[in-house]
Amino acid sequence: xxxxxxxxxxxxxxxxxxxxxxxxxxxxxxxxxxxxxxxxxxxxxxxxxxxxxxxxxxxxxxxxxxxxxxxxxxxxxxxxxxxxxxxxxxxxxxxxxxxxxxxxxxxxxxxxxxxxxxxxxxxxxxxxxxxxxxxxxxxxxxxxxxxxxxxxxxxxxxxxxxxxxxxxxxxxxxxxxxxxxxxxxxxxxxxxxxxxxxxxxxxxxxxxxxxxxxxxxxxxxxxxxxxxxxxxxxxxxxxxxxxxxxxxxxxxxxxxxxxxxxxxxxxxxxxxxxxxxxxxxxxxxxxxxxxxx
Amino acid sequence: xxxxxxxxxxxxxxxxxxxxxxxxxxxxxxxxxxxxxxxxxxxxxxxxxxxxxxxxxxxxxxxxxxxxxxxxxxxxxxxxxxxxxxxxxxxxxxxxxxxxxxxxxxxxxxxxxxxxxxxxxxxxxxxxxxxxxxxxxxxxxxxxxxxxxxxxxxxxxxxxxxxxxxxxxxxxxxxxxxxxxxxxxxxxxxxxxxxxxxxxxxxxxxxxxxxxxxxxxxxxxxxxxxxxxxxxxxxxxxxxxxxxxxxxxxxxxxxxxxxxxxxxxxxxxxxxxxxxxxxxxxxxxxxxxxxxxxxxxxxxxxxxxxxxxxxxxxxxxxx
Numbered sequence: 001x002x003x004x005x006x007x008x009x010x011x012x013x014x015x016x017x018x019x020x021x022x023x024x025x026x027x028x029x030x031x032x033x034x035x036x037x038x039x040x041x042x043x044x045x046x047x048x049x050x051x052x053x054x055x056x057x058x059x060x061x062x063x064x065x066x067x068x069x070x071x072x073x074x075x076x077x078x079x080x081x082x083x084x085x086x087x088x089x090x091x092x093x094x095x096x097x098x099x100x101x102x103x104x105x106x107x108x109x110x111x112x113x114x115x116x117x118x119x120x121x122x123x124x125x126x127x128x129x130x131x132x133x134x135x136x137x138x139x140x141x142x143x144x145x146x147x148x149x150x151x152x153x154x155x156x157x158x159x160x161x162x163x164x165x166x167x168x169x170x171x172x173x174x175x176x177x178x179x180x181x182x183x184x185x186x187x188x189x190x191x192x193x194x195x196x197x198x199x200x201x202x203x204x205x206x207x208x209x210x211x212x213x214x215x216x217x218x219x220x221x222x223x224x225x226x227x228x229x230x231x232x233x234x235x236x237x238x239x240x241x242x243x244x245x246x247x248x249x250x251x252x253x254x255x256x257x258x259x260x261x262x263x264x265x266x267x268x269x270x271x272x273x274x275x276x277x278x279x280x281x282x283x284x285x286x287x288x289x290x291x292x293x
Numbered sequence: 294x295x296x297x298x299x300x301x302x303x304x305x306x307x308x309x310x311x312x313x314x315x316x317x318x319x320x321x322x323x324x325x326x327x328x329x330x331x332x333x334x335x336x337x338x339x340x341x342x343x344x345x346x347x348x349x350x351x352x353x354x355x356x357x358x359x360x361x362x363x364x365x366x367x368x369x370x371x372x373x374x375x376x377x378x379x380x381x382x383x384x385x386x387x388x389x390x391x392x393x394x395x396x397x398x399x400x401x402x403x404x405x406x407x408x409x410x411x412x413x414x415x416x417x418x419x420x421x422x423x424x425x426x427x428x429x430x431x432x433x434x435x436x437x438x439x440x441x442x443x444x445x446x447x448x449x450x451x452x453x454x455x456x457x458x459x460x461x462x463x464x465x466x467x468x469x470x471x472x473x474x475x476x477x478x479x480x481x482x483x484x485x486x487x488x489x490x491x492x493x494x495x496x497x498x499x500x501x502x503x504x505x506x507x508x509x510x511x512x513x514x515x516x517x518x519x520x521x522x523x524x525x526x527x528x529x530x531x532x533x534x535x536x537x538x539x540x541x542x543x544x545x546x547x548x549x550x551x552x553x554x555x556x557x558x559x560x561x562x563x564x565x566x567x568x569x570x571x572x573x574x575x576x577x578x579x580x581x582x583x584x585x586x587x588x589x590x591x592x593x594x595x596x597x598x599x600x601x602x603x604x605x606x607x608x609x610x611x612x
Contacts, residue, residue, distance in 0.1 A: 183394035
C-alpha cells in the first residue's frame with residue numbers, strides 16, 4: 001500500500017482498492033445506469049408499459065426487416081412497446097432487490113447478533129434452524145412459500161427474503177464470534193456497557209464489511225429469483241412489466257418472434273452480471289485478508 | 294500506611310472446558326486461593342511466566358468474571374456481581390495490546406467518551422467533551438487527536454489513549470495487564486514514566502501484571518510471584534529482589550538480563566515444562582522442576598508462610 005493511501009480516509013482507501021478491479025468499476029457504472037433508469041422510468045419510456053397498439057402486434061426491432069422506429073425494440077404479442085416495458089421492468093427489479101436485501105439483511109443481522117452473543121443452547125437452536133432453511137434448494141422453498149401465501153410480487157419478495165436470510169445470520173454470527181473476545185469489547189464491558197450497547201455500538205460496526213459484500217451479491221440473487229418466480233407464474237402477475245413475467249408471457253412466441261424473449265433475458269443477464277462484478281470488487285476492497293500491506 | 298484499597302482473600306477461579314453432550318467437563322484451576330492487599334497509592338506487581346494465572350487475576354479484579362471462590366473488597370466495599378455496576382468507577386484496566394484494545398471504528402472522542410456516556414448519565418455533551426480533553430492533556434495527547442481514528446496512531450500513542458480511557462471515570466485502582474510488553478523499549482519507558490507520574494499526581498493504586506522483572510523493579514512497591522495459579526512468594530520489592538526465598542523466584546531473577554558485561558552470570562536453567570492446570574500435581578507445583586525438591590515436596594503442598602516476606606517452600610533460600 002502506498003503511503004498516500006494509508007493516510008486517506010476509510011472511503012478514500014476503499015476507492016483505491018475498488019478501482020484496481022476494472023470489472024468492478026464497469027459493473028458499478030452499469031449498476032448506476034440501471035438505478036437511473038429505474039428511478040426515472042416514466043420520463044425515459046416512450047409509452048405507457050400497458051398501452052396496446054393493436055395495429056402493430058409482434059413488430060420486430062427497428063433495425064430488422066419490417067421494423068418501425070416508433071418501437072425501437074419491437075412490440076410484444078399484445079402490441080405493447082418492448083422498450084417501455086423493459087424500462088419499467090427495471091423499476092420492479094430494483095424494488096425487489098432493495099426490499100429483499102433490506103428485509104433479509106436486517107432480520108439476518110439481528111438474529112446473527114443474538115446467536116453470536118447468546119448462551120450455547122440458544123445459539124445451537126438458531127443455527128440448526130438456519131441449517132434447515134439452507135438445506136432446501138432456495139428456489140423450491142420460495143416456490144412453496146409463494147404457493148402458500150398466494151402468487152404476487154409482494155409475497156414473492158417475502159419468500160425470497162426468508163430464503164436469503166440464513167446467509168446473513170451465519171455471516172454475522174461468525175464475525176461477532178471473532179470480534180467479541182477482542183480486548184476492545186472487554187474494555188467496553190469493564191466500562192459498564194450492557195449487552196445492547198455491546199451488540200450494536202461496539203461490535204456490529206466492526207462486522208459490517210462482509211455483510212455489505214453479501215448484501216450486494218444477494219441483490220442480484222433476489223432479482224434473479226424474482227424473475228424465476230415470475231417466469232413460473234408465482235411472482236408478479238400480468239400485465240406487470242416484470243422481466244421474468246415478460247419471459248413467461250412470451251414463451252410461446254420463442255420461434256416466431258425472438259425479440260420478445262431475448263430482450264428481457266438480456267436485461268436480467270446484464271443487470272445480474274454487473275451487480276456480481278461490483279460485489280466482487282467490494283469484497284476485494286473491504287476484505288482485510290485480500291489487502292496487500 | 295493507610296487501609297488497603299484492594300483487599301483480596303482466597304481468590305480462586307475455575308474454568309470448565311470440554312465436556313460435550315455426555316462427557317464430563319474438565320476443570321482448569323487458573324487461580325487458586327490468592328490473597329493480597331494493596332495500600333492506597335502503591336503498586337503491587339504480579340509476576341510469573343505465561344499461564345500462571347496473572348491475566349485471570351486481572352479479569353477477576355476488574356469484574357469481568359466473578360471469582361469461583363474467595364472474596365475481595367475495594368475501598369472497604371465487598372465486591373459481588375450485583376454490585377458490579379456501582380463499582381465500575383473504582384477499577385479500570387489497561388490491556389497489553391494497544392492494537393486490540395481500541396475500537397477501530399470509533400474516533401478517539403467516542404472511545405474516551407464511552408465510559409462517561411454509560412456511567413455518567415446526567416452529563417451534558419459539552420461537559421463530556423471538556424472532561425475528555427482534560428484527560429487527553431493529562432496523558433500527553435495533543436488536542437487535535439480528538440477527532441482521529443485509532444489506526445492513525447503509533448503503539449505508544451495508542452497505549453496513552455488506552456490509559457486515558459481507563460482514567461475517564463477517575464478510578465482508585467488501575468489494573469495494568471502487561472501494559473508495556475507490546476511496545477518498543479524506548480516507548481516502554483515513556484509509558485512507564487507516564488504511569489508513575491499519574492500515580493503520583495492522582496494517588497492511583499496499581500495492580501501491575503508483568504513478566505518482565507526489569508520493568509517490575511522500576512515501578513513496583515510490592516511483588517507477588519505466581520506459579521500455576523498460586524502465589525509462591527510475596528514481599529516488598531527489596532525483599533524479593535535482594536533475598537529471594539522461593540527457588541522459582543531465584544530462577545526468574547537469574548533469567549533477567551543485567552546491563553553489565555563484567556558481571557558473571559550464574560543463570561539457573563529450569564528443565565521441564567509448567568504442569569498442565571488441568572492436572573495439578575498433589576505436592577508443590579514447582580517440585581517437578583526444582584533442583585532442591587525432596588520427597589516431602591512431592592507429597593504435600595507448602596503453604597505461604599513467613600512474616601511480611603512470605604514464601605511457599607519447605608526449604609526456602611537463606612534459611
